[in-house]
Amino acid sequence: xxxxxxxxxxxxxxxxxxxxxxxxxxxxWEEYDIYxxxxxxxWQKNPALVLEFYNLRRKDxxxxxxxxxxxxxxxxxxxxxxxxxxxxxxxLHERAGSRHVLHLHGQIFQMRSVLDEExxxxxxxxxxxxxxAADGGQLRPHIVWxxxxxxMIEVALKEVLQADIFVVVxxxxxxxxxxxxxxxxxxxxxxxxxxxxxxxVSNIQELHCIEKPATEGVAELIKLLA
Numbered sequence: 001x002x003x004x005x006x007x008x009x010x011x012x013x014x015x016x017x018x019x020x021x022x023x024x025x026x027x028x029w030e031e032y033d034i035y036x037x038x039x040x041x042x043w044q045k046n047p048a049l050v051l052e053f054y055n056l057r058r059k060d061x062x063x064x065x066x067x068x069x070x071x072x073x074x075x076x077x078x079x080x081x082x083x084x085x086x087x088x089x090x091x092l093h094e095r096a097g098s099r100h101v102l103h104l105h106g107q108i109f110q111m112r113s114v115l116d117e118e119x120x121x122x123x124x125x126x127x128x129x130x131x132x133a134a135d136g137g138q139l140r141p142h143i144v145w146x147x148x149x150x151x152m153i154e155v156a157l158k159e160v161l162q163a164d165i166f167v168v169v170x171x172x173x174x175x176x177x178x179x180x181x182x183x184x185x186x187x188x189x190x191x192x193x194x195x196x197x198x199x200x201v202s203n204i205q206e207l208h209c210i211e212k213p214a215t216e217g218v219a220e221l222i223k224l225l226a
Contacts, residue, residue, distance in 0.1 A: 005080035005225075006163035008181055010087045010171025013214040015063040020093040022151070031189055039146045046137070048129055054141040055126040058108050058201070059092055061090045067105055068171065069214035070096035072222055079225070085156045087171060087178050088178055102159065104152050104178050114136035117151075155176050160184050167192045167221065170214045173199040220224055 007087040011019070036042040037053040057204055074097035076082050084093050084101045088107040093101045111127055115137030123139075131139045144150050156178075160166065166185045172195070173179040187205045194210045194217030200205060208224075210217040 002079065003164040004162055005076060005082045005165045005167065005201050006159050006169060006193070007082065007084045007167045007169060008087075008160075008178065009073075009169050010082060010175075010178075011094070011185055012170025012172075013067075013069050014064070014090055014092055015170070016067045016069065016215050017030075017090075017212060019060060019092075026085040030194060035146060038143070040148060043140065043145070047140075050140075051127050051129065053150040054108065054143065057089070058124070058126075059190040061092075061108050064090065064092065066092045067215055068072050070098070070209060070213075073169075074086055074098045076222065076225065079100045083159045083163075085159060085178075085181070086173060102156055104156060106141070108141065108143070109141035112138045114140050156181060161186075163189055165190050165225070167191070167194065169180055169194040169218060171195070171199070172197075173201070173215035192224075193219060194218065 004166065006071050032053060036046065036051050038100060043050050073082060077099065080096065081091055081162045082100065084103060086093055086101060087104050089103065089106055091107065091109060109123055110120050111123040113133030114133050115135050119133050119135060120142050127141065129140050138191055160181050161184060166189055168182060173182065190202060190206050190208065190210045193201060194212065194214060196213045198209045198211050210220050212220065
């Protein structure tokens with residue numbers, strides 16, 4: 001049986017594929033008030049703006065390609081049972097070949113009814129006001145907004161508790177509850193944090209920091225785990 005390698009990935013891994021992040025100085029969020037496009041209140045206030053925002057994000061993701069970090073994690077499946085927990089809404093892990101990907105915050109290529117969060121549909125084109133689900137509810141992006149519950153967090157926690165190796169790549173560890181997953185990793189489990197700016201982590205046993213961009217950091221991780 002292959003050792004289980006659990007990865008928590010964030011926006012930093014997709015940044016090198018050209019997908020902007022809200023923590024960078026040129027982040028796409030500078031053009032919008034984050035709560036106007038990523039909160040239930042913003043949706044109630046101006047759903048057309050929210051739909052426009054995510055329609056643009058969908059186009060960005062469609063043209064982006066997996067980078068060496070995505071491909072490297074997929075490559076590790078030859079030796080490890082790799083389970084990826086991602087905060088990202090893009091599909092770059094899947095396109096790189098990763099077989100087990102759990103999206104904590106939803107997926108840009110899915111939409112759902114406002115009346116039933118489990119009525120989910122695939123989407124590649126734009127969502128418009130007046131586009132309705134079968135239950136009559138307006139369709140919205142299947143994205144977890146600020147202030148909404150993260151329904152996949154319990155599934156993610158089960159993965160974390162079974163980790164033989166735990167890797168954090170491209171996340172500032174500022175967004176909860178995802179950031180709290182690191183606290184549940186077993187004390188004797190090797191932990192690797194890869195980021196161009198290592199987030200504040202303390203009192204963590206078996207911690208190895210690789211202060212590099214995701215592509216370089218994953219390459220180094222592969223050598224360490226070879």
